[in-house]
Amino acid sequence: MAKLILVRHGQSLWNAENKFTGWVDVPLGAQGRAEATIAADKLETYRVRVCFTSLLFRAIETAIIILTEGDDLCDGRIPIIKHDVDDEDWHGWDKYKGDPEQELPVYLSSRLDERYYGELQGLNKAETAVEFGTEQVQLWRRSYAVAPPGGESLEATVKRTVPFFRDRILKHLMDGDNVLIAAHGNSLRAIIMHLEKLTEAAIVNVEIGTGIPIIYDLNANGQVTDKVILH
Numbered sequence: 001m002a003k004l005i006l007v008r009h010g011q012s013l014w015n016a017e018n019k020f021t022g023w024v025d026v027p028l029g030a031q032g033r034a035e036a037t038i039a040a041d042k043l044e045t046y047r048v049r050v051c052f053t054s055l056l057f058r059a060i061e062t063a064i065i066i067l068t069e070g071d072d073l074c075d076g077r078i079p080i081i082k083h084d085v086d087d088e089d090w091h092g093w094d095k096y097k098g099d100p101e102q103e104l105p106v107y108l109s110s111r112l113d114e115r116y117y118g119e120l121q122g123l124n125k126a127e128t129a130v131e132f133g134t135e136q137v138q139l140w141r142r143s144y145a146v147a148p149p150g151g152e153s154l155e156a157t158v159k160r161t162v163p164f165f166r167d168r169i170l171k172h173l174m175d176g177d178n179v180l181i182a183a184h185g186n187s188l189r190a191i192i193m194h195l196e197k198l199t200e201a202a203i204v205n206v207e208i209g210t211g212i213p214i215i216y217d218l219n220a221n222g223q224v225t226d227k228v229i230l231h
């Protein structure tokens with residue numbers, strides 16, 4: 001049995017302005033950093049062995065705050081960010097082989113990035129609803145199959161996120177290691193849809209708050225046996 005902890009990043013500066021963000025790399029504001037600290041407090045009795053996050057700074061920042069603010073979450077290990085770059089000049093990885101016992105690896109992947117919001121990126125959500133209608137904007141934001149103009153549908157997000165979850169993350173859980181994923185509203189909706197076997201109709205109603213840990217228990221077959229939300 002292993003625990004999978006999902007956390008959407010804390011409030012970013014564009015979340016605060018109610019702007020579609022997608023792949024725009026907007027950092028957390030003071031409130032977002034405080035939300036990540038509160039998430040760390042809520043997780044004080046938990047332990048994780050490995051962390052996955054996206055390439056976007058708001059998720060990386062959230063992951064690192066959670067891993068470093070709480071005294072025990074890393075169980076005495078040091079979080080080490082594992083940049084996945086194909087560049088032989090990259091900071092001399094060849095000189096450092098790693099020490100699995102001392103480290104808590106933090107893997108970054110674009111597969112966990114927010115859905116690409118296309119032409120909506122940078123637009124205010126309320127103003128967009130006035131221009132295109134609330135129903136249309138809600139379809140762009142929450143439906144499974146309808147893509148925002150020039151952007152990714154949830155279906156497209158599932159196609160890049162869920163294979164990464166199955167190929168790279170699930171094996172840690174099936175080995176009994178607790179995993180933290182700090183990511184985004186829609187990449188996490190993709191993972192939740194897969195974990196909970198939700199239908200296209202059911203995923204429409206799934207909303208994920210910033211900085212709120214969602215914890216799943218998974219058995220050795222990777223099936224969810226319990227879920228807790230730390231509001």
Ligand SMILES: O=C(O)[C@H](O)COP(=O)(O)O
Binds near residue numbers: 022184
């Ligand atoms: O990219 C964004 O704007 C948000 O982080 C997620 O937005 P949504 O709740 O409109 O999907």
